[in-house]
Amino acid sequence: MTAALLLLAGLGLGLALGLAAPRLRSRPQPAARPTATRQILLPFTGTTLSRRALEAAMRLARVDDATLMPAFLATVPLHQSLESPLPKQCTIGMPLLEAIEQRAAAQHIPVDARVERGRSYRHALSRLLEQEQFDRVIISAGDDPRTGLSGDDLLWVIDHANAEVMILRPAPEDARVISASGVAGHF
């Protein structure tokens, strides 16, 4: 009797293990990657963004299993409240954010966009850096400082960002840009 019970228990255990085994085998193995979510900030200011900068940011996001955080920086004139709506600037920034997000999403890179206002681009960036923690900041140093962050601003970022800062020096390939025209479909 006892032997029969032991046999039944053994069969049951074997069956249970047999059923469970495929599930255990099919469960994805934990990746040897950092457990904390990493965040890569990609600030931009104008109507276009260097494709090289975006590709660099996406490459790093893939390698680090990080979230790409494109951030549109907008400036508010002194006579307006810092919290004013900026629909005119948004008509520039929002389509570009959409284009960036679509490109990243197509490569299965998680995206969490940001928009920040400031009296200057540097001020907007400093507000963003105060509010959130980023692991990396990627900035494309453009040829024309009038259109975005100046050389002084870049030095400021290196001094003040509590993150690894990657500044891409201007290159001929920067003529290849991402713009609102890169949005797929109606936007």
Place this chain on the structure above:
Amino acid sequence: MAPDRGHYKIFLGMAAGVGKTYRMLQEGHVELDNGRDVVVGLLETHARAETAALAEGLELLPRRRVSYRDQQLEEMDLPGILRRAPEVCLIDELAHTNVPGAEHVKRYEDIDDVLAAGIHVVSTVNVQHLESLNDRIAELTGVTVRETIPDHVLGHADEIVMIDVSPEALLDRLRAGKVYPAARIDAALNNFFRIENLAALREVALRQVAEEVEAKRIVTEHVGTRNELFSEAAPQAVGERLMALVEPYPGAQRLVRRAWRSAQRLGSQLDVLWVQRPGQRLTVEQESSLAALRTLASVLGVNLLTEESDMLADTVARVATERGTTYILLGRSREPHGLARLRTPLPQQLMRRLPGVDVRIVADRALRHEPTP
């Protein structure tokens, strides 16, 4: 018995000098010629000779003197108008702020008393005084207007007439000294009166009038009687009003951006609604997403509404009805699991509860399959 409320007509312009006051005075003469009792309750000629000349022949009620900080200032005499009780009263510049101590803070509130006394009112205002347009106009023109009026002031008018001139014609009038005295012309040309500013303001003014006309048409068709027309409980009618349903997660921003672009194209208002479950505690990531959504809504100039309820479809339907929503945008739902598969999907629930309201599911374009050649 209280008298019937007076008829309210507003001449709306894109800027000073388009001829609003002139048209108001012409209207006064027409009424006078038709045998009606017309007075000018308040006139601002801004030292324009043509305007002053046109006022001749109309009874001009004297202003009253008001003491403020040891100064004697002049204001419209509201009690005087009510005592005089004309049939028609012309009152210039309804956005004006009264001296402290007057019956009301703003002149449009004085006008409300005049209308309530059964007196017909003809008035004037520039589009940049409208509260909802103030920030947008400040951004377009770089000039912040301090004297603002709530949008419902226009909404309550029986007639709005747009006084339109081309920016070029207005600049010619300015240069000819017909708008400001010679000493102020250069400053005006270098600041507010730039052609790009005037073109932008003209577009805003024309759009505003078009929206008011459409709103009136819709309300009249759907509501009917005059009392109901101005009842606070009646939904505010606009051509289109969009609502985006969000949850605090990163993808919600895309939905808001798409909804905003649609609202821009339609020239309509956008509300963003999040229905939070009662007692729902947010994770750090959700808090961060919510803060990002708030900033995005604020930069775009849209309203982010939060409602606490576990009856999602009912709550959305209620808010949509209250706000006169005509178009709801929502993202793709997560795949339902277990018993949730038996539940009617949210879009169908909304379509059943909100007949006549468009429901749009915003797709992720990046995931679209390209057609094979």
